[in-house]
Amino acid sequence: MSELMIETQNGIRTLRLNRPERLNAFTSPLSSQLIDALQQASADDEVRVVVITGEGRGFCSGLDLTAVSELTSRQKSRHERLDDLEWVGRLTLSIVHNDKPVIAAINGAAAGAGLAMALACDFRVLKASAKITTGYIRNGLSPDAGMTYFLPRLVGLAKATELILTGRDILAEEAERLGLANAVFEEEEFEEGVRRFAETLAAGPPIAMTLSKRMLAEAQDADLVTQLKRELASIHKCFASGDTREAVQAFLEKRRPVFRGE
Incomplete structure:
Protein backbone atom coordinates (compact mmCIF):
# COMPACT_ATOMS: atom_id res chain seq x y z
CA MET A 1 0.00 0.00 0.00
CA ALA A 203 -10.40 29.26 -11.14
CA GLY A 204 -7.83 32.05 -10.85
CA PRO A 205 -5.27 33.16 -13.48
CA PRO A 206 -2.35 30.67 -13.28
CA ILE A 207 0.38 33.03 -14.51
CA ALA A 208 -0.55 35.82 -12.11
CA MET A 209 -0.94 33.31 -9.25
CA THR A 210 2.52 31.85 -9.83
CA LEU A 211 4.20 35.24 -10.14
CA SER A 212 2.40 36.52 -7.04
CA LYS A 213 3.45 33.49 -5.01
CA ARG A 214 7.08 33.84 -6.10
CA MET A 215 7.16 37.52 -5.17
CA LEU A 216 5.62 36.91 -1.76
CA ALA A 217 8.32 34.35 -1.02
CA GLU A 218 11.09 36.64 -2.25
CA ALA A 219 9.75 39.64 -0.34
CA GLN A 220 10.63 38.06 3.01
CA ASP A 221 14.28 39.03 2.58
CA ALA A 222 14.16 41.82 -0.02
CA ASP A 223 14.49 45.58 0.21
CA LEU A 224 11.71 47.80 -1.14
CA VAL A 225 13.46 48.90 -4.35
CA THR A 226 14.29 45.30 -5.29
CA GLN A 227 10.71 44.26 -4.68
CA LEU A 228 9.29 47.17 -6.69
CA LYS A 229 11.43 46.07 -9.64
CA ARG A 230 10.21 42.49 -9.30
CA GLU A 231 6.61 43.67 -9.19
CA LEU A 232 7.05 45.77 -12.31
CA ALA A 233 8.64 42.91 -14.25
CA SER A 234 5.90 40.52 -13.17
CA ILE A 235 2.98 42.77 -13.99
CA HIS A 236 4.41 43.35 -17.49
CA LYS A 237 4.38 39.56 -17.95
CA CYS A 238 0.75 39.51 -16.84
CA PHE A 239 -0.24 42.30 -19.25
CA ALA A 240 1.32 40.29 -22.07
CA SER A 241 -0.63 37.14 -21.16
CA GLY A 242 -3.86 35.80 -22.59
CA ASP A 243 -5.29 35.72 -19.07
CA THR A 244 -5.24 39.50 -18.79
CA ARG A 245 -6.77 39.90 -22.25
CA GLU A 246 -9.49 37.44 -21.22
CA ALA A 247 -10.14 39.40 -18.00
CA VAL A 248 -10.58 42.64 -19.94
CA GLN A 249 -12.86 41.00 -22.49
CA ALA A 250 -14.94 39.36 -19.75
CA PHE A 251 -15.29 42.74 -18.02
CA LEU A 252 -16.55 44.34 -21.23
CA GLU A 253 -18.96 41.46 -21.83
CA LYS A 254 -20.10 41.43 -18.18
CA ARG A 255 -19.27 37.77 -17.61
CA ARG A 256 -16.95 35.71 -15.45
CA PRO A 257 -13.46 35.27 -16.98
CA VAL A 258 -12.16 31.83 -17.87
CA PHE A 259 -8.41 31.69 -17.29
CA ARG A 260 -6.34 29.18 -19.25
CA GLY A 261 -2.80 30.15 -18.25
CA GLU A 262 -1.86 31.44 -21.67
Whole structure:
Protein backbone atom coordinates (compact mmCIF):
# COMPACT_ATOMS: atom_id res chain seq x y z
CA MET A 1 0.00 0.00 0.00
CA SER A 2 1.37 3.40 -0.97
CA GLU A 3 2.19 5.80 1.83
CA LEU A 4 1.01 8.68 -0.38
CA MET A 5 -2.27 8.75 -2.27
CA ILE A 6 -2.50 11.12 -5.25
CA GLU A 7 -5.68 12.31 -6.91
CA THR A 8 -6.39 15.04 -9.46
CA GLN A 9 -9.84 16.49 -10.06
CA ASN A 10 -10.81 19.78 -11.73
CA GLY A 11 -7.24 21.04 -11.61
CA ILE A 12 -6.83 20.21 -7.91
CA ARG A 13 -4.02 17.76 -7.07
CA THR A 14 -4.66 16.19 -3.66
CA LEU A 15 -1.70 14.57 -1.90
CA ARG A 16 -2.97 12.46 0.99
CA LEU A 17 -0.47 11.11 3.52
CA ASN A 18 -1.46 7.49 4.07
CA ARG A 19 -0.05 6.19 7.34
CA PRO A 20 -3.17 6.59 9.51
CA GLU A 21 -1.97 4.07 12.09
CA ARG A 22 0.93 6.45 12.88
CA LEU A 23 -1.05 9.68 12.43
CA ASN A 24 0.73 10.02 9.06
CA ALA A 25 4.15 10.51 10.65
CA PHE A 26 7.03 10.93 8.21
CA THR A 27 9.21 8.04 7.11
CA SER A 28 11.95 8.22 4.53
CA PRO A 29 9.78 6.68 1.76
CA LEU A 30 6.84 8.98 2.54
CA SER A 31 8.97 12.13 2.57
CA SER A 32 10.61 11.18 -0.73
CA GLN A 33 7.26 10.41 -2.36
CA LEU A 34 5.81 13.71 -1.16
CA ILE A 35 8.75 15.77 -2.45
CA ASP A 36 8.53 14.04 -5.84
CA ALA A 37 4.76 14.53 -6.00
CA LEU A 38 5.08 18.24 -5.19
CA GLN A 39 7.71 18.73 -7.88
CA GLN A 40 5.55 16.91 -10.42
CA ALA A 41 2.51 19.01 -9.52
CA SER A 42 4.53 22.20 -9.90
CA ALA A 43 5.54 21.21 -13.44
CA ASP A 44 2.12 19.93 -14.54
CA ASP A 45 0.11 22.57 -16.44
CA GLU A 46 -3.10 20.65 -15.72
CA VAL A 47 -2.66 21.27 -11.99
CA ARG A 48 -3.87 24.61 -10.68
CA VAL A 49 -3.83 23.99 -6.91
CA VAL A 50 -2.20 21.44 -4.60
CA VAL A 51 -3.87 20.18 -1.42
CA ILE A 52 -1.90 18.29 1.23
CA THR A 53 -3.97 16.38 3.78
CA GLY A 54 -3.90 13.23 5.87
CA GLU A 55 -5.78 9.95 5.88
CA GLY A 56 -7.69 9.05 9.02
CA ARG A 57 -7.77 11.19 12.14
CA GLY A 58 -4.36 12.87 11.78
CA PHE A 59 -2.80 15.37 9.40
CA CYS A 60 0.85 14.64 10.16
CA SER A 61 2.41 14.02 13.57
CA GLY A 62 5.89 14.89 12.33
CA LEU A 63 8.88 12.57 12.38
CA ASP A 64 8.10 8.91 13.08
CA LEU A 65 10.34 8.42 16.08
CA THR A 66 10.24 4.66 15.59
CA ALA A 67 12.12 5.23 12.32
CA VAL A 68 14.40 8.01 13.56
CA SER A 69 17.62 6.10 12.87
CA GLU A 70 16.56 5.61 9.26
CA LEU A 71 15.61 9.25 8.75
CA THR A 72 18.76 10.63 10.36
CA SER A 73 21.14 8.30 8.55
CA ARG A 74 24.24 10.06 7.31
CA GLN A 75 24.15 8.00 4.10
CA LYS A 76 23.00 10.76 1.75
CA SER A 77 22.36 10.83 -1.95
CA ARG A 78 24.58 13.04 -4.13
CA HIS A 79 21.78 15.62 -4.31
CA GLU A 80 21.46 15.76 -0.54
CA ARG A 81 25.22 16.08 -0.07
CA LEU A 82 25.27 19.07 -2.37
CA ASP A 83 22.52 21.04 -0.62
CA ASP A 84 22.94 19.48 2.85
CA LEU A 85 19.29 20.19 3.64
CA GLU A 86 18.21 16.57 4.04
CA TRP A 87 14.57 15.68 3.42
CA VAL A 88 13.06 18.25 5.81
CA GLY A 89 14.68 21.17 4.03
CA ARG A 90 13.94 19.82 0.57
CA LEU A 91 10.29 19.25 1.51
CA THR A 92 9.95 22.84 2.71
CA LEU A 93 11.51 24.21 -0.48
CA SER A 94 9.34 21.98 -2.68
CA ILE A 95 6.32 23.77 -1.15
CA VAL A 96 7.68 27.32 -1.09
CA HIS A 97 9.11 27.11 -4.62
CA ASN A 98 6.08 25.29 -5.98
CA ASP A 99 4.52 27.22 -8.88
CA LYS A 100 1.04 26.32 -7.65
CA PRO A 101 -0.76 27.52 -4.51
CA VAL A 102 -0.45 24.84 -1.82
CA ILE A 103 -3.18 24.31 0.77
CA ALA A 104 -2.61 22.39 4.00
CA ALA A 105 -5.97 20.79 4.78
CA ILE A 106 -5.38 19.99 8.46
CA ASN A 107 -7.90 17.28 9.24
CA GLY A 108 -6.47 16.31 12.62
CA ALA A 109 -3.32 16.36 14.71
CA ALA A 110 -0.40 18.32 13.24
CA ALA A 111 2.88 18.36 15.16
CA GLY A 112 6.58 18.99 14.67
CA ALA A 113 7.62 18.70 11.04
CA GLY A 114 3.95 18.09 10.20
CA LEU A 115 3.04 21.55 11.47
CA ALA A 116 6.17 23.07 9.90
CA MET A 117 5.07 21.61 6.56
CA ALA A 118 1.68 23.29 7.00
CA LEU A 119 3.31 26.61 7.88
CA ALA A 120 5.31 26.48 4.63
CA CYS A 121 2.07 26.14 2.66
CA ASP A 122 0.31 29.18 1.23
CA PHE A 123 -2.92 28.42 3.08
CA ARG A 124 -4.00 26.41 6.10
CA VAL A 125 -7.57 25.28 6.62
CA LEU A 126 -8.41 23.36 9.78
CA LYS A 127 -11.08 20.97 10.90
CA ALA A 128 -12.70 22.44 14.01
CA SER A 129 -11.58 19.45 16.10
CA ALA A 130 -7.95 19.61 14.97
CA LYS A 131 -5.11 20.26 17.40
CA ILE A 132 -1.71 21.56 16.36
CA THR A 133 1.56 21.90 18.25
CA THR A 134 5.15 22.76 17.51
CA GLY A 135 5.83 19.63 19.53
CA TYR A 136 9.63 19.45 19.23
CA ILE A 137 10.39 20.48 22.80
CA ARG A 138 8.30 17.57 24.10
CA ASN A 139 10.81 15.18 22.55
CA GLY A 140 13.94 17.07 23.55
CA LEU A 141 14.34 18.49 20.07
CA SER A 142 14.85 21.91 18.52
CA PRO A 143 12.71 22.84 15.49
CA ASP A 144 13.44 22.05 11.86
CA ALA A 145 11.69 22.19 8.47
CA GLY A 146 11.48 25.99 8.59
CA MET A 147 9.51 26.24 11.83
CA THR A 148 11.67 29.09 13.20
CA TYR A 149 11.40 30.91 9.87
CA PHE A 150 7.66 30.74 9.22
CA LEU A 151 6.13 30.82 12.69
CA PRO A 152 7.53 34.23 13.79
CA ARG A 153 6.46 35.72 10.47
CA LEU A 154 2.91 34.48 11.00
CA VAL A 155 2.36 35.19 14.70
CA GLY A 156 5.23 37.45 15.79
CA LEU A 157 8.44 36.58 17.62
CA ALA A 158 7.05 36.65 21.17
CA LYS A 159 4.16 34.29 20.44
CA ALA A 160 6.35 32.03 18.29
CA THR A 161 8.85 31.77 21.16
CA GLU A 162 6.05 30.77 23.52
CA LEU A 163 4.63 28.16 21.18
CA ILE A 164 8.02 26.61 20.42
CA LEU A 165 9.41 26.60 23.97
CA THR A 166 6.21 25.32 25.62
CA GLY A 167 5.13 22.95 22.87
CA ARG A 168 1.54 23.40 24.06
CA ASP A 169 -1.52 22.38 22.08
CA ILE A 170 -3.28 24.98 19.95
CA LEU A 171 -6.94 24.41 19.17
CA ALA A 172 -8.44 25.40 15.82
CA GLU A 173 -10.19 28.47 17.22
CA GLU A 174 -6.93 29.87 18.64
CA ALA A 175 -5.07 28.99 15.44
CA GLU A 176 -7.53 31.08 13.46
CA ARG A 177 -7.27 33.94 15.94
CA LEU A 178 -3.47 33.90 15.75
CA GLY A 179 -3.50 33.97 11.95
CA LEU A 180 -2.33 30.38 11.55
CA ALA A 181 -5.59 29.29 9.91
CA ASN A 182 -7.24 30.85 6.88
CA ALA A 183 -10.46 29.00 7.61
CA VAL A 184 -11.93 26.54 10.11
CA PHE A 185 -14.65 24.07 9.09
CA GLU A 186 -16.84 21.85 11.23
CA GLU A 187 -16.41 18.08 10.96
CA GLU A 188 -19.27 17.48 8.54
CA GLU A 189 -18.31 20.48 6.38
CA PHE A 190 -14.56 19.97 6.19
CA GLU A 191 -14.18 18.06 2.91
CA GLU A 192 -16.67 20.29 1.13
CA GLY A 193 -15.10 23.43 2.62
CA VAL A 194 -11.63 22.41 1.43
CA ARG A 195 -13.00 21.62 -2.02
CA ARG A 196 -14.70 25.01 -2.35
CA PHE A 197 -11.58 26.80 -1.09
CA ALA A 198 -9.38 24.96 -3.61
CA GLU A 199 -11.83 25.45 -6.49
CA THR A 200 -11.87 29.20 -5.92
CA LEU A 201 -8.08 29.27 -6.29
CA ALA A 202 -8.13 26.86 -9.24
CA ALA A 203 -10.40 29.26 -11.14
CA GLY A 204 -7.83 32.05 -10.85
CA PRO A 205 -5.27 33.16 -13.48
CA PRO A 206 -2.35 30.67 -13.28
CA ILE A 207 0.38 33.03 -14.51
CA ALA A 208 -0.55 35.82 -12.11
CA MET A 209 -0.94 33.31 -9.25
CA THR A 210 2.52 31.85 -9.83
CA LEU A 211 4.20 35.24 -10.14
CA SER A 212 2.40 36.52 -7.04
CA LYS A 213 3.45 33.49 -5.01
CA ARG A 214 7.08 33.84 -6.10
CA MET A 215 7.16 37.52 -5.17
CA LEU A 216 5.62 36.91 -1.76
CA ALA A 217 8.32 34.35 -1.02
CA GLU A 218 11.09 36.64 -2.25
CA ALA A 219 9.75 39.64 -0.34
CA GLN A 220 10.63 38.06 3.01
CA ASP A 221 14.28 39.03 2.58
CA ALA A 222 14.16 41.82 -0.02
CA ASP A 223 14.49 45.58 0.21
CA LEU A 224 11.71 47.80 -1.14
CA VAL A 225 13.46 48.90 -4.35
CA THR A 226 14.29 45.30 -5.29
CA GLN A 227 10.71 44.26 -4.68
CA LEU A 228 9.29 47.17 -6.69
CA LYS A 229 11.43 46.07 -9.64
CA ARG A 230 10.21 42.49 -9.30
CA GLU A 231 6.61 43.67 -9.19
CA LEU A 232 7.05 45.77 -12.31
CA ALA A 233 8.64 42.91 -14.25
CA SER A 234 5.90 40.52 -13.17
CA ILE A 235 2.98 42.77 -13.99
CA HIS A 236 4.41 43.35 -17.49
CA LYS A 237 4.38 39.56 -17.95
CA CYS A 238 0.75 39.51 -16.84
CA PHE A 239 -0.24 42.30 -19.25
CA ALA A 240 1.32 40.29 -22.07
CA SER A 241 -0.63 37.14 -21.16
CA GLY A 242 -3.86 35.80 -22.59
CA ASP A 243 -5.29 35.72 -19.07
CA THR A 244 -5.24 39.50 -18.79
CA ARG A 245 -6.77 39.90 -22.25
CA GLU A 246 -9.49 37.44 -21.22
CA ALA A 247 -10.14 39.40 -18.00
CA VAL A 248 -10.58 42.64 -19.94
CA GLN A 249 -12.86 41.00 -22.49
CA ALA A 250 -14.94 39.36 -19.75
CA PHE A 251 -15.29 42.74 -18.02
CA LEU A 252 -16.55 44.34 -21.23
CA GLU A 253 -18.96 41.46 -21.83
CA LYS A 254 -20.10 41.43 -18.18
CA ARG A 255 -19.27 37.77 -17.61
CA ARG A 256 -16.95 35.71 -15.45
CA PRO A 257 -13.46 35.27 -16.98
CA VAL A 258 -12.16 31.83 -17.87
CA PHE A 259 -8.41 31.69 -17.29
CA ARG A 260 -6.34 29.18 -19.25
CA GLY A 261 -2.80 30.15 -18.25
CA GLU A 262 -1.86 31.44 -21.67
